[in-house]
Amino acid sequence: MAAVEFQNVGISFGTAPIVRDLSLKIEDGEFVVLVGPSGCGKSTILRSIAGLAAVTSGDMRIGDKRMNDADPSQRDIAMVFQSYALFPNMTVAANLGFGLKIRGGKRTEIDRKVKEVAAVVGLSDQLHKRPGALSGGQRQRVALARAILRRPGVFLFDEPLSNLDAEFRTAMRAEIVRFHRQQGASMVYVTHDQTEAMTMGDRIAVLAPLAAGHAANLMQYGTPDDVYHRPANLFVARFIGTPRMNLVTLPVKERAISFGNQRLALPSAAARLAKVIIGQRPEHLRIAAEGHETGLAGTVDHVENLGHEMILTLATSLGPFVLRETRSGEVPSLDQPVRFTLDPHHVHLFDPASELRVT
Known part of the structure; x- marks a missing residue:
């Protein structure tokens, strides 16, 4: 497992700044949620950890290594996407084992690991099915199980529950939090849903769009109790809480x-x-x-x-x-x-x- 740290990080697309002067640290084994409205830079920040968005100023570190220019394959991360990103022509077992297979794993070892992780996420009886035969919640479990098989230093979640209905979202929130307790892994979770942020995160980073005139994106970084009971500014006071303050x-x-x-x-x-x-x-x-x-x-x-x-x-x-x-x-x-x-x-x-x- 590994800590993730941003030190005065800026990220721009061309001449347009998306993230400015971001400084925060996600401790080893911590579950941190990035939350904010559309355009606040939360997905861009997540993608910068994965190496899919370039850091244009400041330093981004994973563990004790500066990762600004590191290739995504060198970052020891696993990412769970909103769209699941499963191979529709493969069974659940083949989807789970694909990454191990292309890295040269032995068939017997792959089968063993796939069965173990399927049991962890409750998919043991679904391994023979293709993604099209699964519910949305089951497909999200496949995506989660595939990330677990990587055994990364950092797990990244990009709005993984937004495609699920309310009942499945509640159940999957609990499963992801339970998984974090079991694995003790560092996790960074992006959402626009403040309920997910409040119920899942050890700490929450509340972000605002630069386009709204803010000098920096990070409005407050603290525990759910901190941001709810002691909002640092009007943006946080308005954004956190339903109905709003x-x-x-x-x-x-x-x-x-x-x-x-x-x-x-x-x-x-x-x-x-x-x-x-x-x-x-x-x-x-x-x-x-x-x-x-x-x-x-x-x-x-x-x-x-x-x-x-x-x-x-x-x-x-x-x-x-x-x-x-x-x-x-x-x-x-x-x-x-x-x-x-x-x-x-x-x-x-x-x-x-x-x-x-x-x-």
Whole structure:
């Protein structure tokens, strides 16, 4: 197994920069997820590890070796693609053994290794079939098993679950995480799906497109708890979380802000600002009990009843707010007046000028 490190890496296609000033380290045996919207450079970063995209500045290292100019065959990696990339005219067994065969492996040894890895991913009874006879989840397992047979230092996953339906995606997420625990391998996983990022990664690299005006792609690199509970900037606050964080800009007066008639004192770093952006997750806003007049007034504009919980969109004088409430009684009716409050223990503060978190 091996660590992967980017040191001030830039990647350009012609004159167009795709990745700029990327510095992060994936530790030996760590599962790191690269997540972000289209155009943020996540697949380009993954391809640079594999040697399929050239690093144009800085250093990219695997283990203790600089790999900027190394041939893909010298990098000791295995890649699992979104499209599976299986040979349709070969059986599962032949697909799994093909790489070993072209490297000169003996037939008996290939058969043994294929059967072993098929048992690991639950394909022992599918070895005689061709890919066209398999479900999407089974084909993804074949692609995963083929990567396992390489025994690489680093596994690379390029949105491997995006072609699967919701049920298979959930099952395969668990299988890949279980596989990581068993193998202890270094893994880099690319996805645009924040649920995959939050549930699978030891750490998450949240990336943004340079085209949106950002000086660099990397917005935050940390554990799932870090990026969810302590977003480093407005981009991360908006991107991570479903429904997304509620954000509103409020004037600072006498070292405090007013949310309706709820007054919230600010820490000194925020109190010096003329305005501050207040963020709060939908699960931390609370509807005030009947008869209580604290908070911001609004009306119910939309209700999503999920059985165990409700997601409410409220129209207010400060714009729309989304609340997540545990289902405990009657579902509110449309246009019903409500009053709701901020939870002061879960408020996020951002500087409107820099868009950075105010600690």
